[in-house]
Amino acid sequence: MEPISKDRFKLVGLQQQGTDNVAKASLTFWQDVVRRFAKNKLAMVGVVLLVILVFMAAFGPLMTEFDYRSNDLGNKNQAPSAEHWFGTDDLGRDMFARVWEGARISLFIGLAAALIDLFIGVLWGGIAAYKGGRVDEGMMRFADVLYGIPYLLLAIILMVVFGQSLGTMIVAMTITGWINMARIVRGQVLSLKNREYVLAARTLGATMPWIMRKHLIPNAMGPILITMTLTIPSAIFTESFLSYLGLGLTPPIASWGTMASDGLPALKYYPWRLFFPAIMICVTIFSFNVIGDGLRDALDPKMRK
Amino acid sequence: MEKLLEVKDLCVSFGTHGGEVQAVRGISFDLYKGETLAIVGESGSGKSVASQTIMKLIPMPPGKITNGEILFDGDDLVKKTDKQMEKVRGKDISMIFQDPMTSLNPTMKIGPQIMEVLKKHQKLSGSVAKERTIELLRLVGIPMPEKRINQYAHEFSGGMRQRAMIAIALAANPRLLIADEPTTALDVTIQSQILELIKDLQQKIGMSVIFITHDLGVVANVADRVAVMYAGQIVEVGTVDEIFYDPRHPYTWGLLASMPSLDMTDKAELLDIPGTPPDLTNPPKGDAFAPRNRYALAIDFEEEPPMFQVSETHYAKTWLLHPDAPKVELPEQVKRRVRKLAASFDKPVLAEGEA
């Protein structure tokens, strides 16, 4: 045994009252979420695509001298060229201008649907959970019954009856869309209502609005955000679906759905008339979906790998 | 006695986002035939990882055996492929887990879950396997086994589920049973029943048992020898008497002092071990226990202590056993237990294989 200097065997005793604070500086929940989200390559691709899309929706129509509505029958069905970057349609309208105009419409429809769902859902689910008992039972049963209605069928009927306007379309999308949000909000409120720290806060005299702000909203934020992110692509899909059935928005509004369904029969001769709106629909649905998935993975540490 | 299992310098780590967690850091121990070894430690001490590594049940990746050997009957399990391990698992070595609520398949009847083992390892046909299953359930003390085999796990109580798990583990007459905290999730009254059952069956079948627990009270009841684990290492190992009546490692003192006992006078309060275990992504320099040690020496923060031998069977990994170390006063709660054991050496010596 190598000799060891004796003074190193001095008794020094407990060096620390607790080692709890030795752990690495812990990130706050949302910092952690952002970090995990940023590591998800697919989700980041989605974010980049979405940023481009939003940028082009804002400024795309300004980049070309053509207006999305002006017909030019002398120049119909032109292939993409230096003049008409995405070509022209059967009325000689510039597809580049129309596609970005369509981006505005689609994003607007998606956002509007998501926000209305959020508003009704939070109100409905929040009140049901907060009141509890028979009120809760009644409100949620009503939602169940409504949920049983196939929503695209309902959307079709509404479009037929009330005419093909932007307003009808948004109503059609939200008439059953809010139910999911209401269920999520209700579930979150219920589980939080009985959580120990909320009970603790209540016994300490915290008021309900304070608890809502401090505990409920941060906790319910995640699932709500995911649901909203996934509402937008489904709204964009519904728009194009209804347009395809001939129940879409009426001219001169340029929506991707109407452009794509106008372009379908011309696929063989003028493929760009389908290609550009179709690719926009796919890319938008794709980016919202991967962002939603990324959020879900980032918010649910159980699935963290 | 004949050795059944020899673990030599086993290291296991897990790759995570935050870096590589060294869950097991060079443990060595032997297990003799028919013997019960208890592995004791806090959660996160690596005891479960160590035991699951013996069966190679840790998910790989992210888990990885970075060093060492696991000799089972002279065969190195570390080198075996997953296909080769299938012949060992359930047949030579089997395992029961902590939570009987989740370790049984909820959508499969209990009978088939036991028969699976018999069909796989003993190649029994359906009707014979069924007979044997009923026999096994009776053996582990489940009443009306003919009826029980057609029930699902949710129709069993916690204790009954753990009995069923034991039946699964024993189905192919294994030579080694690893029990990973088998009583932690159970009610106290059920705990002792299950412990008795395991002890009883061990004697009947003559298998060896590795018993993982954080509860020293359980250890005294079932084990022949005890290994105390801290931060992925074995810090002290010895017979039950040696660990209970002549503990040498300050961590073992801590464990004993924090254990309530019936004969405790109200003067002697329970003593806690301050702080929490270290982060094993970056194991501390020196003795991993040093920051929480009331008896820490200066050298503990610089150099890892070697394993000292206290008797033929008793080893401890602490600088306090160095001839130059100061003599320390044991905690009151431990002091009352300590007695001179005849087998102890006059002076601790460095264990063989340590420089």
Added chain:
Amino acid sequence: MVKYIGRRLLYILLSLWLIITATFFLMRLAPGNPFTSEKQLPPEIKANLLAHYGLDQPWYAQYGDYLLKVLQWDFGPSFKYKSQTVNDLINTGFPVSLVLGLEAIFLALAVGVILGVIAALKHNRWQDYTAMIIAVAGISVPSFIMATVLQYVLAIKFGIFPVARWGTFMHTVLPAIALASTPTAFIARLTRSSMLEVLSNDYIKTAKAKGLSEFMITIKHTLRNALLPVVSYMGPLSAGVITGSFVIERIFGIPGLGSHFVVSIGNRDYTVIMGVTVFYSIILLFSVLLVDILYGLIDPRIKLGRGKKGA
């Protein structure tokens, strides 16, 4: 069990009643009456027609009449094609749609489950990434775009499949694929996440500790439990296939109920729109009930009528 089904039936009838009532009154709000397009009908003929269709009755009589007729499986006449009733359309169109729909459901289940299982077993490896990229692509491409592209490439360009119409099995391939693409992607993702969830359970470790091979563990322990969420997805899946069939049947010129429905929308044939909607709702609600019963049968933890019991 009987009590449970009874209660579910009650809710279904409630939903149905709501749908019928809503469609009935919405259709009355629709612009114009069914005969507005046919100009200059002599008043007595018009009155005759109205009387023939019961339109001269007060609204509550019409409503009660309609409810009664639906109960007798009579979905009313078509206003545009005098000789045809909604029942005729259902009888000729629905069998075609059913064949196509079942083919798509089968395809979606088979491909989706296989993709999901592979992805979960090879979690975080290239097989996983590949399967999930296929799945995300499937979700991102709306079925009508998928259908058009498939038709253009495989039928028009390469002539492997017939372009359109209905007849042989070959006619069904492309529409079934197009119809199945989105549900396949959903099922693949669902299967994957549910497999991963099940794989993290202790009883999988138990199975491994028994010495079972990975294949046996997957077949006997993982898959069965992982497929439970897929079973509950069958309801939305049927809804998706039905609504998807509207566009797919039109693109491929298939004479199914979906095509008829789309035509009636174009014609604003209100009674047909209403009748087919009610018919589809009945089909959907009962398939949801069927799925629930099926779920209860394969998951022993669920005592029907008492809700979920702790695992």
